[in-house]
Amino acid sequence: MNLISEEPGRVPTAEEEDRFWLLIEEAWARLGPEPAALRRELLARDLDEEDEEPYAVEEWLDPFLDSLRVASDGLSRRGLEDLDRVLERKLYEIDREDIHEVTDGSDDGFLYCRGFIVALGHEYYTAVKRDPRFAVLDAECEDICYFFARLHHERFGDWPETGSGISRESTSNVAGWTS
Numbered sequence: 001m002n003l004i005s006e007e008p009g010r011v012p013t014a015e016e017e018d019r020f021w022l023l024i025e026e027a028w029a030r031l032g033p034e035p036a037a038l039r040r041e042l043l044a045r046d047l048d049e050e051d052e053e054p055y056a057v058e059e060w061l062d063p064f065l066d067s068l069r070v071a072s073d074g075l076s077r078r079g080l081e082d083l084d085r086v087l088e089r090k091l092y093e094i095d096r097e098d099i100h101e102v103t104d105g106s107d108d109g110f111l112y113c114r115g116f117i118v119a120l121g122h123e124y125y126t127a128v129k130r131d132p133r134f135a136v137l138d139a140e141c142e143d144i145c146y147f148f149a150r151l152h153h154e155r156f157g158d159w160p161e162t163g164s165g166i167s168r169e170s171t172s173n174v175a176g177w178t179s
């Protein structure tokens with residue numbers, strides 16, 4: 001089921017999306033086998049069991065972001081704009097009420113929960129998009145939500161123009177919300 005409305009603007013290409021997910025995976029790979037195992041455990045857990053323990057993979061988010069910064073070193077203005085467009089789209093696609101019901105949180109909190117979902121990589125993102133029960137309550141990664149936009153601003157002194165016509169803010173994907 002596609003919950004994305006037909007909004008105007010530039011949609012990321014398959015190549016841009018592949019580059020985005022490859023960069024995410026490269027950043028995780030630099031951290032070694034422990035976070036990789038924790039990410040696999042999150043996908044392998046029993047979805048019918050209620051989880052009440054914090055997820056150890058959250059402890060790896062700051063090192064992941066540092067690694068992502070290193071992996072992004074040397075990207076051009078256009079490269080960072082392209083990555084920000086993909087990130088914006090991925091956050092928008094999972095801006096859905098059914099996912100919010102699992103993650104909870106305020107508008108900003110839900111954005112940060114979606115950031116966590118994206119930060120964990122393509123496999124986890126796809127699993128949550130397909131079955132929101134893979135999402136977890138209150139797991140957040142605020143810094144990923146504008147990661148490439150901030151890098152663009154730091155390096156070039158302005159904010160990227162994604163040309164997408166969408167917003168990453170919570171509840172902006174009206175097709176994903178029934179109320």
